[in-house]
Amino acid sequence: MSASKNLTPELFQPAMIADSAKNQLARERVGFWKDAWRRYCSNKGALIGLIIIIAIGLLAFIAPAVSSYDYQTQNVKIQNKESFYGDHIFGTDKFGRDLWTRTWYGAKISLLIAFLAAFLDLVIGVTFGGISGYFGGRVDMILQRIIEILYSIPNLIVVILLMLIFEPGIVPIAVAMAVAGWVPMARVVRAQMLKLKSQEFVLAARTLGASHGRILTKHMIPNVMGPIIIAVTFAIPTAIFFEAFLSFIGLGIRPPEASLGVLLSEGADVFQLFPYQLFWPAVVISLIMLSFNLIGDGLRDALDPRMRK
């Protein structure tokens, strides 16, 4: 009771704090992407993967251009020379072509095919899955039945059939792989759409009179970006493998053009005599696939922590 007597009005003055200080936050605001990037960087493997891919990408686009050799010029005087023969770092093949230039040129073609295939996957998958998930009802029912049938047709068969009628080249191979491979992407997008569309912010947007197009592009797509990016990252190594596979059985890129698949196939023909001709392209393709797998794992942990294993 005695303490209450000490309470004087002076004790209840407002604190003297400047306006600017009032608005200061304890910690800097971290957006979703920045946060994801921080999580990604904390994953050593994913970071190494990213660095390797950047290095390989640079080599693939720069090395053939600055090399003093051409990827297809033959030279009978220097056939099948071991690695580090003169300025042929990877050696030469059976036609005396410089393997260093050919390997990086091939890597470029393979990467182009893979990125194009993944991009097409993305476009078809997001459109199909988005429409199916967003509109639901009968549209969804019909589209899902189509997907179920397509899903059970083996990718291998679709790609092989398409490659039989297409002329081999970068675009046809990418298209064939996209036609065969877009279904998983559509499924991912549809599942996300179904989950999102019942959430309040979509209802709010609709109540405010937003059109379907606006809701899809402004509200739904940005929210499904995470799973989509992860799916694309895992689609790339699959496409690289498929290209190599197709070229290996004679349905992909045809020699004298080069891709990693062509080089592996040529290398496998002579690997008992000249193993280095298989070794270098094998190292490059393995590094590319390894890195994309690492990047994909890292992105999954960074963008969708719930999926973390």
Next chain:
Amino acid sequence: MLRYTLKRLGYMVVTLWVIITATFVMMKMLPGDPLKSEKVPPEVRAQILKQYGLDQPLPVQYVKYLGNVVQGDLGKSLSFDGRSVTDMILEGFGPSAFIGIQGLLFGTVIGLILGSVSALKRGSLIDNASTFFAVLGVSIPNFVMAALLSYYVGVVWGILPPGLWESYEYSILPSLALSFPVIAQISRYTRTEMVEVLDQDYMKTAKAKGLERSAIIIRHALRNALIPAVTILGPLAINIITGSLVVEQIFAIPGMGELFVTSVINNDYTLIMGVTIFYSVLIVGVIFLVDLLYGVIDPRIRLSGAKE
């Protein structure tokens, strides 16, 4: 369960019909002609076309082809003197199936062992080594693995034959090459699942009951960890079927893979169609079986699957 099985069976039939029809249409769209390269007089040409039924209108050819396929008759090869495509496929299927199934077996057994050991000894050298191996296994294409095995084990060290198809020894290296992605995937799944299972209360109960460590691991831990490993068997089997196409090339095995590549090179339409359809039946059938298998192993999957 019966309803689910019937529904899946229905989808399987529709899928195969779509594939057969697509194969037929695409073969008719192909720019090449099996008779174009040889200079044959028109009468002979007409005779050959008639022999293969190629002179009839397309719808008639289609219905006839569909009927024959259902009865297991895939027509006659165009490049191998009219040999029956069905016979050729069955001949090539033996070696392919052998190395494929053996590869799946190798992969599953090694993968399960690696996965369980690394889960039991988390953070140990074995664990790290098997994680590294798993990453390599999914990153190195299996035909590169095949070439490496053939060169080192076959040629340099001379332990096993580097190629050809004569006795059992010849099947070991191809199977190993095919098993690498399987080992990688199975060991990863088993490890993840095992780590989770080992933390469960029933593991403590089992230990408290005084059961042997080996009994706990095999009967309680491994058995429960097995379910997710089974769920990826379908994709893995398809992976092996795809892989065998190229692995057979490297080891010079007279299987389906070789048959397919020769048929593509020769523009042998009936053979291409036959092999494609056979592969489809195989893959679609494998997926169907694996789906049913889940239901048997884990009733929870059956229920959620039936509801869909």
